[in-house]
Amino acid sequence: MILPYSYILAIVTPIIGAALIPYIGKPDSKIRVWFAVLCGFLTAFFTLLLIPNITEKPVTFEWIPGLITYTFSLDAISVFMAIIAGTIGSLVVLFSVKYMEGQEGLPRYYALTLLFIGAMIGLVLTDNLLILYFFWELVGLCSYALIGFYYKDPKAARAGMKAFLTTRVGDVFLLVGILTLYWATNTFSIRDIMGAASTIPADKLSLAAFCFIIGAIGKSAQVPLHVWLPDAMEAPTTISALIHAATMVNAGIYLIARMYPLFHNVGGWLDAIMWIGVITALLAAVMAVVEPDIKRVLAYSTVSQLGFMMFALGVGGYFASQFHLMSHAIFKALLFLCAGAVIHEVGTRNMYEIDGSARSMKITRTTFLIGVFALSGIPIFNGFWSKDMVLASAYTHAGDAASAYGYADIGFYMAYLPLIIIVIAAAFTVAYSFKAYWLVFGKRKEQKKYVHEAPSCMTAPLLILCFASVVSWLSVGYFSRLIIDYNPMVHIEEMNVLELVTETFTSIPILLTLIAICLGLTAFVYRKEIARAMLTRYRVIYDFVKIGFGFDGLYLWIVRRILSLGRIFVHHVEGIFDKFNYGVAYGSKRFSASFRRTHTGNLNVNLFGIVLGVLIMLVILLYVK
Amino acid sequence: MGLIIDEIWKADTIVVLLLVGIGLYCLLSKGNMIKMIIGIEIMAKGVMLNFVMSGYLQNNTGLAQALVITVIVIDVVIVALALSLIVNAYKHYGTLKINSLTRLRG
Numbered sequence: 001m002i003l004p005y006s007y008i009l010a011i012v013t014p015i016i017g018a019a020l021i022p023y024i025g026k027p028d029s030k031i032r033v034w035f036a037v038l039c040g041f042l043t044a045f046f047t048l049l050l051i052p053n054i055t056e057k058p059v060t061f062e063w064i065p066g067l068i069t070y071t072f073s074l075d076a077i078s079v080f081m082a083i084i085a086g087t088i089g090s091l092v093v094l095f096s097v098k099y100m101e102g103q104e105g106l107p108r109y110y111a112l113t114l115l116f117i118g119a120m121i122g123l124v125l126t127d128n129l130l131i132l133y134f135f136w137e138l139v140g141l142c143s144y145a146l147i148g149f150y151y152k153d154p155k156a157a158r159a160g161m162k163a164f165l166t167t168r169v170g171d172v173f174l175l176v177g178i179l180t181l182y183w184a185t186n187t188f189s190i191r192d193i194m195g196a197a198s199t200i201p202a203d204k205l206s207l208a209a210f211c212f213i214i215g216a217i218g219k220s221a222q223v224p225l226h227v228w229l230p231d232a233m234e235a236p237t238t239i240s241a242l243i244h245a246a247t248m249v250n251a252g253i254y255l256i257a258r259m260y261p262l263f264h265n266v267g268g269w270l271d272a273i274m275w276i277g278v279i280t281a282l283l284a285a286v287m288a289v290v291e292p293d294i295k296r297v298l299a300y301s302t303v304s305q306l307g308f309m310m311f312a313l314g315v316g317g318y319f320a321s322q323f324h325l326m327s328h329a330i331f332k333a334l335l336f337l338c339a340g341a342v343i344h345e346v347g348t349r350n351m352y353e354i355d356g357s358a359r360s361m362k363i364t365r366t367t368f369l370i371g372v373f374a375l376s377g378i379p380i381f382n383g384f385w386s387k388d389m390v391l392a393s394a395y396t397h398a399g400d401a402a403s404a405y406g407y408a409d410i411g412f413y414m415a416y417l418p419l420i421i422i423v424i425a426a427a428f429t430v431a432y433s434f435k436a437y438w439l440v441f442g443k444r445k446e447q448k449k450y451v452h453e454a455p456s457c458m459t460a461p462l463l464i465l466c467f468a469s470v471v472s473w474l475s476v477g478y479f480s481r482l483i484i485d486y487n488p489m490v491h492i493e494e495m496n497v498l499e500l501v502t503e504t505f506t507s508i509p510i511l512l513t514l515i516a517i518c519l520g521l522t523a524f525v526y527r528k529e530i531a532r533a534m535l536t537r538y539r540v541i542y543d544f545v546k547i548g549f550g551f552d553g554l555y556l557w558i559v560r561r562i563l564s565l566g567r568i569f570v571h572h573v574e575g576i577f578d579k580f581n582y583g584v585a586y587g588s589k590r591f592s593a594s595f596r597r598t599h600t601g602n603l604n605v606n607l608f609g610i611v612l613g614v615l616i617m618l619v620i621l622l623y624v625k
Numbered sequence: 626m627g628l629i630i631d632e633i634w635k636a637d638t639i640v641v642l643l644l645v646g647i648g649l650y651c652l653l654s655k656g657n658m659i660k661m662i663i664g665i666e667i668m669a670k671g672v673m674l675n676f677v678m679s680g681y682l683q684n685n686t687g688l689a690q691a692l693v694i695t696v697i698v699i700d701v702v703i704v705a706l707a708l709s710l711i712v713n714a715y716k717h718y719g720t721l722k723i724n725s726l727t728r729l730r731g
Contacts, residue, residue, distance in 0.1 A: 601727040607652050
């Protein structure tokens with residue numbers, strides 16, 4: 001214990017900071033901005049201090065002694081998620097100093113950003129499902145407010161609303177799941193619920209399990225509730241980085257990982273997660289290929305990578321999913337901040353308009369390229385190791401599942417289907433990320449315009465994240481050891497760096513990774529031919545992908561139907577209630593009006609009333625003893 | 626002695642009732658603000674007389690007199706305040722009729 005209570009400080013620092021921001025310094029003053037940066041880095045510092053404090057047991061803190069006790073869960077995955085939220089959040093705040101300079105509403109921006117980080121840390125560090133739900137909603141609220149940060153732009157305001165409402169669908173189910181667990185075990189503590197797992201009736205357990213999945217797919221933007229994330233790109237790019245790498249979307253994966261020991265025996269639960277993950281990974285990767293907006297490409301890429309994590313959880317690759325989450329958080333923050341730097345300097349988000357003009361931003365270009373390497377899983381970058389691990393667990397899982405069938409059986413091929421789809425998704429990942437790099441930074445015959453490099457407080461976070469993208473996989477040994485030691489409910493194999501390297505390069509899944517990379521690069525090389533074919537012969541498919549597989553249209557249709565139903569309801573049923581209310585109102589009005597004559601406003605009459613009252617009281621006093 | 630006290634008591638009661646009655650009548654019937662103040666004053670005098678009498682009856686004349694003197698002083702203040710209000714009301718509305726001050730139309 002280096003610093004006791006650092007777990008409380010890690011939650012409280014950003015939240016108090018958020019509350020103080022509006023009162024520090026004058027509007028638009030530098031002090032306020034740097035205060036926010038200080039809060040961010042203090043938070044990161046406190047979350048890092050949690051590492052030596054990791055413990056298997058729950059830590060209780062008497063908030064109000066004898067009345068409210070707050071139970072913290074400081075095991076490996078909680079602390080790990082808190083560190084991601086704290087450190088990447090602080091880098092994003094630092095990046096914002098220049099990126100958001102001169103914008104309107106900065107106090108709101110910094111306060112909400114810090115609150116966002118604090119809520120996420122609170123979410124992952126608590127052991128109580130009800131408090132988890134509270135922070136879960138707080139994260140949703142902050143995302144709503146920050147996505148709609150440019151609220152004067154109706155598109156941004158609508159995007160914020162869409163994110164809020166779409167995640168709300170998941171939240172309702174999560175609440176149902178939490179209450180079901182409470183109903184079955186009479187406690188909100190995750191640890192106690194897991195202890196009492198054997199006493200929970202099977203039907204309640206599976207109800208809760210599937211409700212938790214829906215909660216997680218809402219928050220983590222999985223199919224079919226992924227539609228809010230691409231629209232969330234109306235937010236400032238820094239917020240996109242925060243949502244995609246550090247806070248919001250990781251919450252769903254965290255929730256599934258946290259409840260994994262409780263639910264993994266529920267029939268069909270893992271399969272459901274696996275299929276959701278694999279479908280999401282493929283659909284989002286395909287949509288990313290046809291997207292011209294750089295931020296939306298990255299958004300679809302996040303959806304796709306989250307699909308990889310879900311998929312990994314579904315095939316039993318618990319550690320692979322957490323490891324991929326870490327890699328993804330780092331390289332996706334890097335990619336988003338690079339995109340932010342480009343947008344800041346070039347002034348457009350459309351990659352066809354940028355058209356290579358960002359090539360002169362040397363640092364941004366290099367770091368973006370490394371981010372692209374990590375995202376597409378090129379060897380030695382962190383994305384390679386984690387994605388390979390995901391593919392390896394998928395390979396093992398498919399082998400296990402297929403062993404029950406003969407070669408002639410359809411089930412045999414069904415068992416390998418998710419593996420094939422995920423490899424295709426990985427290939428698409430390579431294709432769209434290289435396409436994005438080429439469109440934004442690629443070499444053109446003539447440089448159209450010269451763009452300045454971003455200022456140093458923007459490039460500093462880029463360099464830090466770039467460095468982390470290259471080396472973060474070296475922590476694999478320490479990380480797996482921590483999970484083994486402090487999360488005894490999940491069973492993973494310990495790995496050290498040497499084992500990871502030898503195992504990765506000597507097993508079959510490396511071939512899958514390489515196939516994916518080769519496929520993706522081939523598609524990238526022949527992009528012109530493919531594009532021509534897609535635009536002419538396969539126009540139908542292209543159009544279908546372009547409208548996002550019709551999810552938005554479907555939801556719009558559903559919402560319209562519900563609205564028209566509501567209108568019918570208003571028309572027929574509300575009239576009855578209205579009549580009753582109007583009746584009461586008119587009745588009381590008429591009743592009061594009957595007293596009007598007595599209120600003459602004449603003082604003599606009023607005095608007469610007083611005298612009469614006194615006389616009556618005297619009479620009463622005389623005769624009533 | 627008893628007889629005299631009895632007579633005095635009766636006479637005093639009649640006077641008190643008269644004074645209060647006149648004051649009340651004045652308050653109820655008159656629309657002029659000055660006249661209403663006069664009515665209040667007449668009522669107050671009746672009440673004071675009642676005080677003195679009850680003090681005398683209870684052999685506690687000192688206390689009664691002290692109270693009455695206090696009431697007189699307060700009365701003066703009330704009259705002064707009321708008159709100043711009336712003067713201002715007169716300046717504002719141009720009339721002394723109390724009902725013309727009514728703003729509320731029921």
